[in-house]
Amino acid sequence: MEGFIKFLGTGGARFVVAKQIRATGGMWLNYKDTNLYIDPGPGAIVRVRASKDHLDPIHLDGIILTHKHIDHSNDINVMIEAMTEGGFNKKGIVYCPADAIDEDPVIFRYIHRYVEKIEILKEKNNYKIKDISFTTSMRHIHPVETYGILFNLNKRIGIITDTRYFDELVDFYKADCLIVNVLRSKPIENTDAIDHLSIHDVKRIASELKPEILIMNHFGLSIIKEKPHLVAEMLKKETGINIIAAYDGMKFEF
Numbered sequence: 001m002e003g004f005i006k007f008l009g010t011g012g013a014r015f016v017v018a019k020q021i022r023a024t025g026g027m028w029l030n031y032k033d034t035n036l037y038i039d040p041g042p043g044a045i046v047r048v049r050a051s052k053d054h055l056d057p058i059h060l061d062g063i064i065l066t067h068k069h070i071d072h073s074n075d076i077n078v079m080i081e082a083m084t085e086g087g088f089n090k091k092g093i094v095y096c097p098a099d100a101i102d103e104d105p106v107i108f109r110y111i112h113r114y115v116e117k118i119e120i121l122k123e124k125n126n127y128k129i130k131d132i133s134f135t136t137s138m139r140h141i142h143p144v145e146t147y148g149i150l151f152n153l154n155k156r157i158g159i160i161t162d163t164r165y166f167d168e169l170v171d172f173y174k175a176d177c178l179i180v181n182v183l184r185s186k187p188i189e190n191t192d193a194i195d196h197l198s199i200h201d202v203k204r205i206a207s208e209l210k211p212e213i214l215i216m217n218h219f220g221l222s223i224i225k226e227k228p229h230l231v232a233e234m235l236k237k238e239t240g241i242n243i244i245a246a247y248d249g250m251k252f253e254f
Contacts, residue, residue, distance in 0.1 A: 002154050003031035005179070006055065007250045008047040010228075012162070012183050012218035013196075017042050017071050021224055023248045024071050027179075028055055031153050034130040037063045037079055038149075038159065044075035045082060053251065057082035058089070062129050064121075065096035066161040067146035068106045071218075080111050087114040093129055094118045097145035121147050137172050140164075142195045150175060155212075155254050160205070162218070164195040170208045177254065178211040179246075181218035185226050199223065199231055206241040217246040 011022030025047035026039035037044070037060055048055050060083040065073055076094075083092050092115045100106050101118060112118060119127065123138045137148035140163035150173065151157040158175035162183070183196035197205075206214050219228055228245035236243045246252075 001253045003029070004251050004253045005029050005157075006051065006053060007217065007246045007248065007252070008044060008051065009041055010217050010219060010246045010248050010250075011224070012041075012071050012181060013220040014071070015221045016219070016224065021221070022219060023047055025075070026072065027159075029132070029151070031151075032131040034132045035060050036129070036132060037083075039064070039066055039072040039161070040075040040079040041071045042074040045078045047248075048079075048082075052249070058085055060092060062093040062095065064134075064149065065094070065100055065106075066148065066159070067097060067140075067142060067144050068100040068104075069144060069162070072161075073100065073106045076106060077108050077111050080107070080114055084114040087111075090114060091116055095121050095127065097121050097147060099145045123147060138168055140195075141166055148173065153254070157254065158211075160197070162196055165197055165201040165204070170205060173205070174209060176212045177215065177252075178205070178209065178213070179215045179217050180205060182216045182223060183218060183220035185220075185222040185231075196220070199235070202243075203235055203239060206235065206239045206243060210241060213242045213244065215244055215246050215252065219245075 006028040009023035009025030011024045017024050024041040025044040026041050029036045098120050133152045135150045140146040148161050149159045155176040157177045158173040160180045182202050184198040187198040232243045232245040
């Protein structure tokens, strides 16, 4: 094992956030001697401190914000403060889309000086922080500026964050391990209001890309009611792909 992803929250969207049916803390990525936090949503700091893996934010090298919606960004400021020991230890890089700091910002301006750098994510750009290299996707179809991530580690690990399905997704996300945010049980037809993936979309992505493993994550209320692990078993049988459903506190080692 050279690294792991710790799922500190596998819920998404407003109703799951409000009820905390599942935690909404995001993910911690470790690879060799580098630690990144991805999408610190509501409760991230609490979940980190309660983790059985004894994770400590002072060991973070950076934070990635795929987009500024509250279920992904709510704890961004407290996580920056925790990473930098209240700003007394200036360190780390925060990666985020431009609208996260320019338009209706979610990162407080006084926090900017706590980190070494705030780096703006742009589509199909390459980034590197210590042992971790990653590439951003094309802009996703979502109400705010949103990018997925493809990590180039000992394995290629992709994260398809919130988006409506579009054909270019499968052109970009060729990976050994694919983490897919699947908010809905069924697609909603004839509306532009729901820019999230459904179970049907996951089946299509798995069948076309054929990753070694596909991890469903970031569940909305409708799919939680159907029990994500049962949905994953069904999709595994239908596609022949190793598909699992993430759960709060799960540690995926690679």
